[in-house]
Amino acid sequence: MTEEILAVTDLHVSFKTQAGMVTAVRGVNFNLNKGETLAIVGESGSGKSVTAKAIMRLLPKHNAQISQGGILYEGQDLLNLSVNDMQKVRGSEIAMVFQDPMTSLNPTMRIGKQIMEGLLKHQKLSKTVAKEKALQMLELVGIPNAKERLEAYPHQFSGGMRQRVVIAMALACNPHILIADEPTTALDVTIQAQILQLMKDLQEKMDTAIILITHDLGVVANMADHVAVMYAGEIVEQGTLDEIFYQPQHPYTLGLLRSMPNLSASRSEPLIPIPGSPPDVMTLGTGCPFAARCPHTMKVCHDFLPKYTHLSDSHTVMCWLQDERTPSAQIPEEVGSVYE
Amino acid sequence: MKRYIVKRLGFMVITLFIIVTLTFFLMQLLPGTPFTNPEKLSDSQLQILNAKYGLDQPAAIQYFRYIGNLLQGDLGYSFQYEGRTVKSMIIDRVGPSAFIGLQALIFGTIIGLVLGIVSALKHNTILDYGAVTLAVLGMSIPSFVFAALLQYYIGVKLEWLPVALWESYESTLLPSIALSVTVIATVARFIRSEMLEVLGQDYVTTARSKGLGEAAVIIKHVVRNALIPVVTMLGPLAVSIMTGTLVIEKIFSVPGLGEQFTLSILVLDYSVIMGITLFYSALFIFVVFLVDIIYGFLDPRIEYKEGGQV
Numbered sequence: 121m122t123e124e125i126l127a128v129t130d131l132h133v134s135f136k137t138q139a140g141m142v143t144a145v146r147g148v149n150f151n152l153n154k155g156e157t158l159a160i161v162g163e164s165g166s167g168k169s170v171t172a173k174a175i176m177r178l179l180p181k182h183n184a185q186i187s188q189g190g191i192l193y194e195g196q197d198l199l200n201l202s203v204n205d206m207q208k209v210r211g212s213e214i215a216m217v218f219q220d221p222m223t224s225l226n227p228t229m230r231i232g233k234q235i236m237e238g239l240l241k242h243q244k245l246s247k248t249v250a251k252e253k254a255l256q257m258l259e260l261v262g263i264p265n266a267k268e269r270l271e272a273y274p275h276q277f278s279g280g281m282r283q284r285v286v287i288a289m290a291l292a293c294n295p296h297i298l299i300a301d302e303p304t305t306a307l308d309v310t311i312q313a314q315i316l317q318l319m320k321d322l323q324e325k326m327d328t329a330i331i332l333i334t335h336d337l338g339v340v341a342n343m344a345d346h347v348a349v350m351y352a353g354e355i356v357e358q359g360t361l362d363e364i365f366y367q368p369q370h371p372y373t374l375g376l377l378r379s380m381p382n383l384s385a386s387r388s389e390p391l392i393p394i395p396g397s398p399p400d401v402m403t404l405g406t407g408c409p410f411a412a413r414c415p416h417t418m419k420v421c422h423d424f425l426p427k428y429t430h431l432s433d434s435h436t437v438m439c440w441l442q443d444e445r446t447p448s449a450q451i452p453e454e455v456g457s458v459y460e
Numbered sequence: 461m462k463r464y465i466v467k468r469l470g471f472m473v474i475t476l477f478i479i480v481t482l483t484f485f486l487m488q489l490l491p492g493t494p495f496t497n498p499e500k501l502s503d504s505q506l507q508i509l510n511a512k513y514g515l516d517q518p519a520a521i522q523y524f525r526y527i528g529n530l531l532q533g534d535l536g537y538s539f540q541y542e543g544r545t546v547k548s549m550i551i552d553r554v555g556p557s558a559f560i561g562l563q564a565l566i567f568g569t570i571i572g573l574v575l576g577i578v579s580a581l582k583h584n585t586i587l588d589y590g591a592v593t594l595a596v597l598g599m600s601i602p603s604f605v606f607a608a609l610l611q612y613y614i615g616v617k618l619e620w621l622p623v624a625l626w627e628s629y630e631s632t633l634l635p636s637i638a639l640s641v642t643v644i645a646t647v648a649r650f651i652r653s654e655m656l657e658v659l660g661q662d663y664v665t666t667a668r669s670k671g672l673g674e675a676a677v678i679i680k681h682v683v684r685n686a687l688i689p690v691v692t693m694l695g696p697l698a699v700s701i702m703t704g705t706l707v708i709e710k711i712f713s714v715p716g717l718g719e720q721f722t723l724s725i726l727v728l729d730y731s732v733i734m735g736i737t738l739f740y741s742a743l744f745i746f747v748v749f750l751v752d753i754i755y756g757f758l759d760p761r762i763e764y765k766e767g768g769q770v
Contacts, residue, residue: 178668182584203674211671218669223662226681227761228688237680238670273760289670 131189162350221282232270280311352409359435546735557716561702568643580655598645695751
């Protein structure tokens with residue numbers, strides 16, 4: 121059942137800026153299985169979106185550079201593909217849904233045409249067949265009066281409806297992987313739930329693997345099979361949904377979970393933030409990037425980057441606390457008690 | 461849509477009416493008379509002339525008489541050329557102006573678009589810098605400088621094209637090229653900045669994420685959207701160029717409207733000044749109106765509401 125479809129290994133992405141080279145993604149590793157959902161969580165600027173765009177090879181050419189690593193899709197490294205071959209992968213094998221449905225559709229093109237574009241390019245359908253398929257997709261994502269709406273322009277849709285259109289567009293060619301970059305961030309909560317449910321339903325129907333990029337742990341809990349927590353361009357912890365939510369081992373994961381509002385907590389209880397702010401990736405030292413904010417820092421944290429420690433087949437963490445050479449580090453007890 | 465057009469047409473008439481009124485009374489303030497050497501004319505001669513052209517009446521009466529004639533489509537007679545109607549003068553003169561103008565506009569727009577699009581696609585390369593420099597030069601150097609250079613090098617030295625005069629199709633080329641420099645520069649700069657803006661839009665990334673080829677992305681998604689604002693700019697540019705620029709017409713001896721216009725101002729040919737002003741304004745207002753309508757077709761987000769607002 122668990123057949124690996126995508127493997128990202130040691131991915132490094134750098135950007136040329138006026139202040140010099142910035143490495144925004146610094147050695148990201150993860151695997152994605154067929155039909156499963158991997159959530160990548162992290163704060164703004166942690167490198168989530170850059171990772172996603174790197175997989176699609178949609179980073180701006182003039183200043184971004186994938187300096188190291190591999191992106192293996194069904195055993196083939198996407199980074200070695202020619203521009204033409206990569207175009208064949210985009211949209212048909214791996215598709216993407218963007219954050220803001222208000223800006224991710226072409227305002228001057230009828231949405232039917234926008235959905236048909238990919239179909240015409242990848243499946244070499246005739247216009248009539250492509251239109252038929254576009255209609256089916258619109259119906260599938262729950263757009264009422266789909267037939268008439270094919271001829272409508274994006275501004276005639278609400279935000280939630282537009283995101284449905286974007287999803288229809290992304291899934292039109294039955295891609296094996298759907299990368300959703302904060303697909304619900306720009307929507308209000310009730311619409312969010314609908315869109316997430318829609319993605320889940322379609323995933324089941326079409327057996328699509330999803331990489332869900334978000335900073336909303338509630339969304340993660342709803343959708344994900346696996347979770348990767350990113351911080352300052354690195355995945356600091358990854359594991360199954362249960363492992364991350366019930367046995368978090370990295371102090372950052374812990375902090376994220378702790379800062380979530382809790383329904384059962386009394387109102388007077390304040391949220392617990394992670395002190396400090398994410399580091400500037402330009403000025404990162406040699407140590408653990410979280411060291412400055414970590415409540416459990418040791419001397420070693422400031423000087424050396426921790427290695428990955430494998431806690432189970434699926435659960436890895438990058439923290440000195442878990443390193444076998446660390447004599448007896450105990451995770452604070454509150455962890456279990458708060459999240460059960 | 462129909463209501464919108466009718467409403468706009470109504471406003472156009474009102475605007476024209478205001479322009480006519482203002483021009484008429486401003487012209488009354490000009491010193492001098494339309495007659496050359498009036499001091500050499502006897503009082504009775506002056507009286508006869510004034511009576512003939514209706515200048516003996518108070519300004520208000522003259523004004524209403526003019527409006528009355530105008531409503532019947534009569535622009536009056538020229539003061540300078542005995543027996544010639546203003547209408548026939550405009551019709552005779554507008555042809556050459558419109559021809560070199562239109563030619564310059566077509567030529568300039570095509571070159572300008574190519575230059576601007578290429579420079580946006582090659583942003584921050586030598587090609588881009590070169591195109592931008594050219595555009596700035598084209599905008600800042602007056603067209604008569606180019607006119608003189610063209611005349612000297614292409615007309616006199618190389619003898620490829622006639623230096624001036626209005627004799628054959630060849631004689632329309634140099635004035636058109638001289639006029640098109642401004643068009644090229646304006647269009648290139650405008651489309652370049654629009655392209656750069658659209659290239660950064662999310663929907664362009666979406667188009668790429670669908671796996672479209674770069675050419676399809678650029679043509680269908682980027683250029684299409686970048687062109688819309690260019691249309692608004694092209695309208696007024698077209699009018700100013702097609703109604704003739706005095707300097708270019710003078711340098712190349714083109715018998716155009718611009719030349720006639722200045723001439724009539726110098727000799728205070730009241731009715732011709734009025735006529736040409738009216739013609740220019742009407743054309744301008746009409747083109748702006750036309751641009752608004754075209755805009756609605758190009759950009760589906762614009763709807764012409766019942767109330768008449770855009």
